[in-house]
Amino acid sequence: MRRDNKHIRPPRLANWLLERFIPADTLEEVQGDLLELYQHWVETDGLQAARHRYTWLDTTLYATVIGVVNDFHFTSFHEPIKPFAFMIRNNYFVQQDFTSKLFIKTAGNPVVTAQQVGEIWKEFAPQRPFSYTLLDDNYKSLHADEERFKVLFSCLTGLGIFIVCLGLFSLIAFATEQRTKEIGIRKVLGAPVSSIVIMLNRDFLKLVALSLIVASPIAFYFMDRWLEGFAYRITWQWWMFALAGLVAGAVVLITTGYQSIKASLANPVKSLRTE
Amino acid sequence: MRKAFLGEFEEIVLLSVAVLDDEAYGVSVTLEIEKQTGRSVGFSTVHTTLQRLEAKGFLTSKMGGATTERGGRRKRFFRLTAAGGRALKDVRDIRSQLWESLPPKAMYLSGP
Numbered sequence: 512m513r514r515d516n517k518h519i520r521p522p523r524l525a526n527w528l529l530e531r532f533i534p535a536d537t538l539e540e541v542q543g544d545l546l547e548l549y550q551h552w553v554e555t556d557g558l559q560a561a562r563h564r565y566t567w568l569d570t571t572l573y574a575t576v577i578g579v580v581n582d583f584h585f586t587s588f589h590e591p592i593k594p595f596a597f598m599i600r601n602n603y604f605v606q607q608d609f610t611s612k613l614f615i616k617t618a619g620n621p622v623v624t625a626q627q628v629g630e631i632w633k634e635f636a637p638q639r640p641f642s643y644t645l646l647d648d649n650y651k652s653l654h655a656d657e658e659r660f661k662v663l664f665s666c667l668t669g670l671g672i673f674i675v676c677l678g679l680f681s682l683i684a685f686a687t688e689q690r691t692k693e694i695g696i697r698k699v700l701g702a703p704v705s706s707i708v709i710m711l712n713r714d715f716l717k718l719v720a721l722s723l724i725v726a727s728p729i730a731f732y733f734m735d736r737w738l739e740g741f742a743y744r745i746t747w748q749w750w751m752f753a754l755a756g757l758v759a760g761a762v763v764l765i766t767t768g769y770q771s772i773k774a775s776l777a778n779p780v781k782s783l784r785t786e
Numbered sequence: 787m788r789k790a791f792l793g794e795f796e797e798i799v800l801l802s803v804a805v806l807d808d809e810a811y812g813v814s815v816t817l818e819i820e821k822q823t824g825r826s827v828g829f830s831t832v833h834t835t836l837q838r839l840e841a842k843g844f845l846t847s848k849m850g851g852a853t854t855e856r857g858g859r860r861k862r863f864f865r866l867t868a869a870g871g872r873a874l875k876d877v878r879d880i881r882s883q884l885w886e887s888l889p890p891k892a893m894y895l896s897g898p
Contacts, residue, residue, distance in 0.1 A: 541833060543859030544812035548829055569829035
């Protein structure tokens with residue numbers, strides 16, 4: 512190499528990374544070769560091209576693979592699993608080490624452990640502020656939107672069910688009131704209690720079936736759209752809709768049960784005598 | 787049959803080391819490959835391949851003397867071993883064997 516290029520230094524960041532990743536036993540030859548090559552490229556291709564080449568081609572990642580782990584989720588389930596590398600570096604406390612983090616696995620109370628770690632940190636690196644996050648919290652925050660979504664929808668659904676129950680309750684009250692005489696006559700003619708309960712509830716269950724037919728395709732459409740936002744997702748199953756129908760039917764029966772059973776158990780003498 | 791598998795890039799690196807004889811080290815091998823193939827190869831690729839070939843026993847290496855350039859850092863020179871030479875010859879034998887068994891109507895492969 513010519514003397515006049517000797518003062519030109521390769522990009523510092525690339526060099527700095529290099530020093531951390533090359534195995535110690537090859538550091539000397541690699542650094543020498545790289546410097547020589549860099550000066551060669553400066554001469555033939557110019558400074559700009561040489562710097563680019565040095566950073567993006569000649570020094571691209573030197574590392575020794577010491578282990579391989581299974582894929583795991585480190586971002587939200589909306590994203591497919593991306594390539595991930597753990598890197599072990601020696602000097603965590605260097606000032607310009609802008610990305611360094613210590614990962615600590617704790618057994619006891621993580622907050623207490625963090626405080627203890629903070630004290631040791633102050634001893635060794637008082638010039639650097641100590642800050643920590645709990646990995647559990649990080650994971651939770653990845654799905655904070657879904658959590659909010661869940662709470663919101665649970666509240667809305669609960670409210671909806673409550674309003675429906677109110678309506679149902681008054682409907683069944685109205686229906687039994689209207690049919691007091693009919694129930695009385697039926698009972699006098701020997702109809703069992705169970706058949707009267709079934710008679711009163713049959714119409715409501717028909718409505719449940721109808722609403723299920725109307726609601727299922729809409730629910731399916733939106734559920735599918737929502738699930739599409741996830742890279743990792745469950746697929747819908749027919750029993751989900753069947754379960755929804757069963758639960759709706761059960762809610763209806765519980766709401767109307769009291770009124771209808773009370774009406775069918777009533778003494779027919781009372782209802783027929785009041786005319 | 788070949789005992790050890792030699793990748794295409796490994797073959798080129800190995801041949802370049804053989805071509806450069808006593809002067810084969812990281813920089814000269816990288817530049818030789820760029821010159822001969824016309825393709826841009828990163829030093830890190832070449833160097834890791836050299837190390838891999840050494841681990842496979844196709845190359846040996848030893849450190850050179852102190853230098854005044856390159857910040858006084860020494861060079862690691864690579865040399866072909868007997869096994870490396872055999873591997874190269876095996877590859878060439880298989881290639882020429884295949885070329886010779888080309889049927890006449892496929893001869894346009896070798897020129898217009």
